[in-house]
Amino acid sequence: MAAAITARERGVKVLVLEAAPKDFRGGNTRHVRNIRYAHPAATDFVTGAYPVDEYYDDLLRVTQGNTDKELSRFLIEKSEDSADWMQAHGVKFQPPLSGTIGLDRTNAFFKGGGKQLLNAYYTVADDLGIDCRYEAEVVDMKIEDGVFTAARVKYQGAEHIVEARAIVIAAGGFQADTEWLKEGWGEAAEGFLIRGTGYNKGRMLRVLMDHGAQTAADADQCHAIAIDARSPKCDGGIATRVDCVIYSIMVNRQAQRFYDEGEDIWPKRYAIWGRLLAKQEDQIAYGIVDAKVNDLFMPSMYPPLKSDTIRGLAEQLELDPEALEKTVADYNAACRQGDNKDKEFTPGVLDGLSTEGLEPAKTNWAQPIDTPPYYGYPLKTGITFTYLGVKVDKEARVQFEGQGGRSVPAANIFAAGEVMSGNILGQGYAGGVGMAIGNVFGRVAGEGAARHVSN
Numbered sequence: 001m002a003a004a005i006t007a008r009e010r011g012v013k014v015l016v017l018e019a020a021p022k023d024f025r026g027g028n029t030r031h032v033r034n035i036r037y038a039h040p041a042a043t044d045f046v047t048g049a050y051p052v053d054e055y056y057d058d059l060l061r062v063t064q065g066n067t068d069k070e071l072s073r074f075l076i077e078k079s080e081d082s083a084d085w086m087q088a089h090g091v092k093f094q095p096p097l098s099g100t101i102g103l104d105r106t107n108a109f110f111k112g113g114g115k116q117l118l119n120a121y122y123t124v125a126d127d128l129g130i131d132c133r134y135e136a137e138v139v140d141m142k143i144e145d146g147v148f149t150a151a152r153v154k155y156q157g158a159e160h161i162v163e164a165r166a167i168v169i170a171a172g173g174f175q176a177d178t179e180w181l182k183e184g185w186g187e188a189a190e191g192f193l194i195r196g197t198g199y200n201k202g203r204m205l206r207v208l209m210d211h212g213a214q215t216a217a218d219a220d221q222c223h224a225i226a227i228d229a230r231s232p233k234c235d236g237g238i239a240t241r242v243d244c245v246i247y248s249i250m251v252n253r254q255a256q257r258f259y260d261e262g263e264d265i266w267p268k269r270y271a272i273w274g275r276l277l278a279k280q281e282d283q284i285a286y287g288i289v290d291a292k293v294n295d296l297f298m299p300s301m302y303p304p305l306k307s308d309t310i311r312g313l314a315e316q317l318e319l320d321p322e323a324l325e326k327t328v329a330d331y332n333a334a335c336r337q338g339d340n341k342d343k344e345f346t347p348g349v350l351d352g353l354s355t356e357g358l359e360p361a362k363t364n365w366a367q368p369i370d371t372p373p374y375y376g377y378p379l380k381t382g383i384t385f386t387y388l389g390v391k392v393d394k395e396a397r398v399q400f401e402g403q404g405g406r407s408v409p410a411a412n413i414f415a416a417g418e419v420m421s422g423n424i425l426g427q428g429y430a431g432g433v434g435m436a437i438g439n440v441f442g443r444v445a446g447e448g449a450a451r452h453v454s455n
């Protein structure tokens with residue numbers, strides 16, 4: 001929508017083709033809460049400055065340098081006016097939020113979330129005379145020598161050929177295509193839940209790749225977190241996240257622990273648990289806590305299973321009761337041992353309260369699970385979005401493979417958002433970068449497409 005609005009404002013005719021029905025328009029963007037953008041000072045919506053250099057350092061750290069550095073810097077510099085642009089197009093922000101992810105300085109939160117943002121964009125689009133069609137799936141594109149001439153579109157029960165002088169692809173990743181996910185994850189992909197839209201199946205990405213577009217990031221790179229195993233297959237959104245992990249022990253189907261639950265504070269660790277769960281049988285694990293800690297994290301949307309005994313909880317979770325009792329007993333015995341006897345359990349900060357002689361160790365917040373009732377949270381891998389995408393340049397032009405492997409920019413094919421996120425996110429993630437990629441490259445793509453058409 002950022003691309004569509006920008007192009008229309010530069011005077012060209014724009015048609016938006018959206019595969020989903022109107023109620024589901026806007027894909028993953030419907031679910032967002034915030035954008036990470038560079039800014040020189042506090043505003044009504046952020047608590048302090050977030051300079052370009054700091055943002056850049058953060059991005060290098062989370063991606064471990066696995067990013068196109070020039071494009072990343074470009075993204076961050078251009079993000080400086082993202083919030084202003086959004087506000088000028090009807091998006092509302094809310095005063096800074098503190099909370100479990102602690103982004104109040106770096107990220108601005110949308111008032112009314114992604115749904116309000118999209119409704120605002122569609123209202124602007126309507127006012128500008130942009131033609132938006134729903135349940136209009138682009139199934140193929142006619143591309144010759146890197147030049148786009150027409151799209152093949154399924155719409156109202158028939159196939160249509162839509163000719164245009166430029167195209168912007170902003171059709172998301174391929175996280176809703178389980179078969180494609182298997183290329184990176186094997187059979188484990190069957191067990192993944194999809195946090196966002198079921199319409200992002202990567203069809204446009206595949207067409208571009210088949211035509212020789214160059215790619216960025218690997219097929220198994222994505223953002224994935226632990227969400228409630230009872231969530232719907234698609235579109236559960238942000239409400240399905242469960243934050244019990246650091247105060248829990250996490251056990252798999254065999255009722256065995258498999259990773260240090262207390263490795264770091266939750267904002268720094270929540271994004272690794274989707275991958276950890278993906279490696280467990282049926283991509284499921286269970287967070288076990290007792291009454292002492294059950295109020296220390298954000299309440300879950302689905303109530304936890306509950307029992308006055310570990311055995312009773314195991315039965316409800318369909319785990320082997322003896323195995324879970326032994327795991328809890330071993331863990332309890334390893335708490336408050338050796339050097340840790342005098343340490344205090346302190347929520348929210350690394351308290352160093354560690355198990356001793358247990359493999360894997362729990363290195364913070366390790367206190368016995370001994371106060372009924374006991375609670376169990378079943379958790380599965382929830383995939384947010386995939387990173388593999390088309391390579392682009394600073395004009396958001398899709399790069400095709402030329403002679404000797406060199407990059408040749410397409411004259412009239414542009415990409416924005418998840419479909420090119422791999423240029424920035426070779427791995428890792430920092431909250432709010434997704435929206436920055438969509439907004440910045442969306443505007444750049446819209447500008448480029450309009451320029452091409454006007455010339």
Ligand SMILES: Cc1cc2nc3c(=O)[nH]c(=O)nc-3n(C[C@H](O)[C@H](O)[C@H](O)COP(=O)(O)OP(=O)(O)OC[C@H]3O[C@@H](n4cnc5c(N)ncnc54)[C@H](O)[C@@H]3O)c2cc1C
Binds near residue numbers: 019027170172195
């Ligand atoms: C639960 C959740 C919470 C998130 N929270 C945040 C957040 O707070 N901050 C942040 O920065 N990021 C967040 N993200 C990530 C963010 O949503 C994405 O990075 C960003 O919205 C992607 O925008 P996009 O335009 O690339 O894709 P989308 O917004 O998913 O839009 C793609 C659109 O393309 C349509 N489409 C797909 N294929 C076709 C086709 N063949 N023909 C026609 N239409 C097609 C889809 O229906 C969809 O509407 C979140 C994601 C999820 C799932």
